[in-house]
Structure formats: C-alpha cells, structure tokens
Amino acid sequence: MTDAAAPSGFRRSFGLWVTQGPAVLILAILAGVVIGETPLPLSTVAAVFANRLWDAGLILDPIDAGIIWSYRLPRTLVAAGCGAGLALSGVVLQALVRNALADPYLLGVSAGAGAGAVAVTILGVGGGLLGISGGAFIGATLSFVVVAALARAAGGGSAQLVLAGIAGSQLFNALTSFLIAKSANAEQARGIMFWLLGNLSGVRWPDVMLAAPVAIIGFLICLWFARAMDAFSFGVSSAASLGVPVRQVQIVLIGAVTLMTATMVSLVGSIGFVGLVIPHAMRFIVGPRHARLVPASALAGAVFLIAADIASRMLIPGQVVPIGVVTALVGAPGFAMILVHSRRRL
Amino acid sequence: MRLAAKSVGWAAGSRRIVQEVSLEIAPGETFGLIGPNGSGKSTLLRLLAGLLARPFGAVLLDGDPLTSLSRRDIAQQIAVVEQIAETSEALSVRDVVELGRTPWLSALAPFGAQDRVIVAESLAAVDMADMAGHSWATLSGGERQRVQIARALAQRPRLMMLDEPTNHLDIHHQLSLLRLVGDLPVTVVMALHDLNQAMRCDRLGVMEAGRLVACGPPEDVLTTARLASIFRVRATRLRDPADDATVFRFQCLEE
Numbered sequence: 386m387t388d389a390a391a392p393s394g395f396r397r398s399f400g401l402w403v404t405q406g407p408a409v410l411i412l413a414i415l416a417g418v419v420i421g422e423t424p425l426p427l428s429t430v431a432a433v434f435a436n437r438l439w440d441a442g443l444i445l446d447p448i449d450a451g452i453i454w455s456y457r458l459p460r461t462l463v464a465a466g467c468g469a470g471l472a473l474s475g476v477v478l479q480a481l482v483r484n485a486l487a488d489p490y491l492l493g494v495s496a497g498a499g500a501g502a503v504a505v506t507i508l509g510v511g512g513g514l515l516g517i518s519g520g521a522f523i524g525a526t527l528s529f530v531v532v533a534a535l536a537r538a539a540g541g542g543s544a545q546l547v548l549a550g551i552a553g554s555q556l557f558n559a560l561t562s563f564l565i566a567k568s569a570n571a572e573q574a575r576g577i578m579f580w581l582l583g584n585l586s587g588v589r590w591p592d593v594m595l596a597a598p599v600a601i602i603g604f605l606i607c608l609w610f611a612r613a614m615d616a617f618s619f620g621v622s623s624a625a626s627l628g629v630p631v632r633q634v635q636i637v638l639i640g641a642v643t644l645m646t647a648t649m650v651s652l653v654g655s656i657g658f659v660g661l662v663i664p665h666a667m668r669f670i671v672g673p674r675h676a677r678l679v680p681a682s683a684l685a686g687a688v689f690l691i692a693a694d695i696a697s698r699m700l701i702p703g704q705v706v707p708i709g710v711v712t713a714l715v716g717a718p719g720f721a722m723i724l725v726h727s728r729r730r731l
Numbered sequence: 732m733r734l735a736a737k738s739v740g741w742a743a744g745s746r747r748i749v750q751e752v753s754l755e756i757a758p759g760e761t762f763g764l765i766g767p768n769g770s771g772k773s774t775l776l777r778l779l780a781g782l783l784a785r786p787f788g789a790v791l792l793d794g795d796p797l798t799s800l801s802r803r804d805i806a807q808q809i810a811v812v813e814q815i816a817e818t819s820e821a822l823s824v825r826d827v828v829e830l831g832r833t834p835w836l837s838a839l840a841p842f843g844a845q846d847r848v849i850v851a852e853s854l855a856a857v858d859m860a861d862m863a864g865h866s867w868a869t870l871s872g873g874e875r876q877r878v879q880i881a882r883a884l885a886q887r888p889r890l891m892m893l894d895e896p897t898n899h900l901d902i903h904h905q906l907s908l909l910r911l912v913g914d915l916p917v918t919v920v921m922a923l924h925d926l927n928q929a930m931r932c933d934r935l936g937v938m939e940a941g942r943l944v945a946c947g948p949p950e951d952v953l954t955t956a957r958l959a960s961i962f963r964v965r966a967t968r969l970r971d972p973a974d975d976a977t978v979f980r981f982q983c984l985e986e
C-alpha cells in the first residue's frame with residue numbers, strides 16, 4: 386500500500402520489479418533446468434546454452450545435452466508461461482467480478498477448456514482442423530458464456546457468478562467424464578485423466594512457442610489495462626463514471642483470460658489454485674494497485690509453477706506426481722490462510 | 732458548461748422509475764434535487780451523468796448528446812459521487828483519490844507530478860490530507876464520503892453530481908462541505924434531503940414519483956402547500972435574526 390512517500394516508493398518498487406523481476410525469473414528457470422532426477426551442474430547447462438545459442442562446439446555428453454535442451458528447458462519455460470497466465474487470469478477476473486473467489490478454475494473456464502480439449506482428442510470434433518488448443522479455446526469460451534448467462538439469469542451479482550461458475554465447472558467436468566467413459570479405451574482414459582490433473586511431461590519446444598507468446602501478450606494486455614482495472618474497485622458504474630469504456634475493457638480482458646486459460650489448459654491440463662492464491666498473496670505484498678499487482682502476480686505465478694513442477698518431479702523418486710496435485714497441496718492451505726486473513730473481503 | 736435534459740426517463744423492466752424530466756442547468760449554478768425517498772433523485776442523477784443503460788430522451792452537454800461522447804470525454808467534464816461507494820480492495824485514502832485522475836491519464840500521459848499536486852490539493856480541500864495513508868476500510872462513513880468528494884475534485888470536472896453528499900457527515904463537515912461545494916468554480920447538481928440545506932442552492936428541482944414536479948428558486952419552490960403535499964410535513968417559516976435567512980421548522984402532518 387502507498388505510504389506518505391508514495392511517489393518515490395512507487396517508483397522504487399516499480400523499478401525493482403523491472404530490474405529484478407527478469408533476474409528472479411531467470412534464476413527460477415535455471416533451477417528448473419538444473420534440478421531433477423539426474424542433477425546436472427550449472428557448468429553443463431552453460432555449455433549446452435553456449436553450444437545451442439552461439440555454436441560454441443563444446444564437447445558434451447549428448448544425453449545430458451538432450452535432457453537439458455529438449456526436455457527440462459521447454460518444460461520449465463512452459464511452466465513459467467502457464468503460471469504467469471493463470472495468475473494473470475485470476476487478477477483480471479477478481480478485478481472485473483469484484484469477488485475474491487474469482488479465478489479461471491472456479492468460474493468453470495478451466496473445466497470448459499478441458500472438455501473442449503477432450504472432445505477434440507477423443508471424438509475428433511473439428512475433423513483434425515481444430516488442434517487440442519483450438520478445442521480448449523472453444524470449450525473455454527463456451528463455458529464462460531454459459532456461466533455468465535446463468536449468473537445473469539440468477540440476478541447478475543458477483544456471488545451469483547461464483548455459484549454459476551461452480552455449476553458450470555460441474556457440468557463441463559461431467560461432460561468430460563462422460564466423453565471419456567463413452568468413447569475412450571482404457572489406455573486413452575488413463576492418459577487423459579493424467580493430463581487433466583496437470584502434467585508437463587510431454588512438453589516440447591512447439592509448446593513453448595505457444596505458451597510464451599500467449600503469456601507475454603496476456604501480460605502486456607493486463608499491464609495496458611492496469612489503471613482501468615483499478616477503476617473497477619468501486620464497481621462497474623464507478624468505473625464508467627471515471628471514464629473507463631466498461632464494455633470494451635471487459636470484452637478485451639475476458640478475451641485475454643479465455644485465451645490464456647485455454648492455451649495453458651490445452652498444454653498442461655487444468656491446474657487449480659494458481660489463479661486464486663498467487664494474486665491474493667501478491668496483494669498482501671505489493672498492495673491492490675494493478676500497476677504493481679500485474680507484474681508481481683505474473684512473476685510469482687511463473688516462479689510458483691516452476692517450483693511446483695520441480696516438486697512434481699522430485700516428490701516421489703522415479704515417478705511424476707501431476708502438477709495439479711502439487712499446486713492443490715500447496716494452494717489449499719494457502720487458500721485457507723487467505724480466507725482467514727480476508728474474512729471481510731469475500 | 733451547460734447541461735440540458737430533454738424528456739429523459741428510465742424504466743426497470745416495465746416499471747417507470749423516472750419519466751419525462753426536462754431541465755436545464757446553467758454554468759456555475761448550484762442545483763439541488765429534493766424529494767421523498769424513492770422519488771427517483773438518484774436515478775435522475777445517474778441519467779444526467781449518462782450512467783444508465785437504455786435511457787429515454789436525451790441529455791445534452793454543451794449541446795452534444797452524451798451518447799455521442801466517449802466515457803473519457805464525459806468523465807473529464809462530469810464527476811459523480813454516488814450515495815454508496817464500497818470496495819473489497821485494501822485501498823488507501825490516497826489510492827482512492829488518485830482514481831479521480833483516471834480520465835486524464837493514458838499510456839502516453841502517466842501519473843505525474845501535476846497529478847500528485849492535484850491529489851494533494853483535493854485531499855486538503857476536504858480536510859483529509861492527514862489521513863492520506865490510512866486504509867479506506869478503516870474510515871467512518873463521513874470520512875469515506877469526504878474521500879469520495881476529494882476523488883471527484885481530483886477529476887477536475889466542470890460539473891459535479893453529488894448524491895446526498897451530506898449523509899453521514901457531522902454538522903461541522905456538512906456545513907463546510909456545502910460551503911466548499913458552493914465556492915467551487917464548477918456547476919453542481921446534488922440530491923439533498925435536508926430542506927434547510929436545500930435553501931442555499933441557486934435553484935431546486937422537486938421530484939415526486941419519478942417526475943419533476945417543480946423547478947425554480949428555493950423560495951418559490953418550497954411553499955408550505957407543496958411541503959405538505961409532497962413531504963407530508965407542516966412547515967413553519969422562521970427568520971434567523973443573525974442574518975435574516977429563512978429557516979424551516981417541520982412537524983409531522985400525520986400526528
């Protein structure tokens with residue numbers, strides 16, 4: 386929160402984010418690459434980067450090089466992109482809906498994206514033209530429309546939206562289970578269930594090329610609308626009277642949330658709690674103003690999901706725990722703390 | 732800055748809340764809206780600020796229909812202080828007042844030194860400079876009201892719409908707020924429920940059941956007969972020997 390020295394304090398903290406944010410992110414990414422079942426020293430990592438980026442021609446164990454470049458690095462980058470995207474989606478939804486419980490998971494967007502992705506994989510909806518991401522995007526959009534329409538029919542308050550989101554999640558999750566039970570063989574079903582719980586094992590470079598641009602574009606959109614999101618603090622009508630073109634801002638921001646959630650779910654399955662816990666934790670640290678909350682949440686979401694991915698690889702030796710399970714194990718107690726700390730804000 | 736309403740109205744579903752209101756507000760004027768609870772004062776203020784969807788009629792700002800202006804253009808000219816302002820965000824007093832600069836800022840014109848000066852002046856004008864660092868959530872109702880007024884001042888509008896701005900204020904702050912508002916070089920439209928305070932406006936509009944039933948200088952509008960029929964009170968006019976001002980004393984008519 387601002388204090389008496391707000392202007393200079395603001396500049397200083399903003400400057401900190403700009404200069405140290407990328408440094409923290411790079412450190413986290415390095416940790417994601419170094420730590421694993423076979424720990425690889427930083428010198429090997431540096432050599433792989435030198436070879437790949439500058440053709441240094443250093444002699445390396447090709448297996449180590451492969452693990453670093455083709456497996457751990459893309460996986461870590463996608464984790465960063467997903468964490469940032471999900472945390473930003475939470476920030477935006479909480480600002481627009483004015484409800485502390487709003488996040489893509491609770492509002493049913495993740496469930497819709499999952500159902501869309503499963504419909505494409507199992508039923509072949511779209512005849513191969515829609516990739517999994519396309520299916521997830523359509524599913525996410527559809528679930529958002531269904532949830533918003535239901536909330537509107539129920540009176541349009543933010544509590545109604547959260548309740549409608551719960552109903553929507555149940556509906557789309559049931560649809561997913563139904564599709565799996567009806568059409569998938571046992572092998573497919575196991576794979577899909579594993580994917581739905583959140584799983585980064587299959588991630589390769591093409592996935593980075595999707596996750597990174599979407600996360601960056603989403604981040605820039607959120608940053609651009611930071612002041613508009615502040616103006617929603619006292620409600621939609623107050624935002625309008627402060628000169629915010631409410632309808633346009635809502636459409637662009639909800640579009641960005643749908644794009645980010647759909648992309649991330651299609652890549653790694655549905656991961657809960659990031660969109661809920663990270664923005665609230667960051668509010669305690671940097672305050673409610675979005676010029677700081679947006680970069681802080683993007684960074685913290687990225688670092689958190691990289692850490693969760695490391696944990697998912699290391700918790701049980703020889704086995705990968707779904708990352709959604711890890712985020713829930715950390716997120717549920719975190720969420721409980723938020724509930725206790727912000728009784729009045731719900 | 733001239734605001735004109737041409738038979739404006741608004742309906743919630745099939746229920747007409749405000750009907751056929753026409754009025755013109757002159758530049759620099761302080762215009763008071765009075766009327767019993769539920770007579771449509773708040774709704775009319777929102778209509779005049781262009782904040783309600785699907786309005787009837789037209790509101791003209793210096794001759795231009797509000798619907799032809801962008802929200803930003805309107806917000807640079809009209810600031811609104813609603814009857815209730817609630818947030819779940821942990822904002823500080825200064826954060827709230829800074830929101831008032833929103834219509835003047837953009838990516839190319841970020842919050843700068845001049846904005847900081849305007850925010851500080853606005854806080855000082857409502858006597859809240861000392862509390863700039865306090866959390867909004869901890870303020871009393873009257874302090875919140877003053878902060879919202881500071882936010883509206885920070886918008887540097889040419890017209891301010893205030894919905895029962897003296898609600899929750901202690902008597903000192905009621906009077907100093909009315910003086911502040913009266914001294915501002917801006918046009919003011921405000922809903923009031925204290926009829927003695929309404930006497931200090933340049934003109935009054937009286938709302939009853941969604942219609943504007945009278946409009947004019949306070950002495951002409953606040954007749955004993957009208958006070959009896961609309962507000963259901965017996966009013967006695969008294970004269971304050973100190974400054975020869977008219978004050979009302981009210982008694983309930985149903986006793």
Ligand SMILES: Nc1ncnc2c1ncn2[C@@H]1O[C@H](COP(=O)(O)OP(=O)(O)O)[C@@H](O)[C@H]1O
Pocket residue numbers: 743748766767768769770771772773774775
């Ligand atoms: N959005 C709305 N939907 C339905 N009824 C409304 C709405 N807004 C106001 N009303 C009704 O319109 C009437 C006038 O309200 P309002 O303008 O707030 O009156 P006032 O400010 O004079 O007390 C009230 O009876 C209120 O219940």
Ligand SMILES: [Mg+2]
Pocket residue numbers: 772773774814894922
């Ligand atoms: Mg009212």
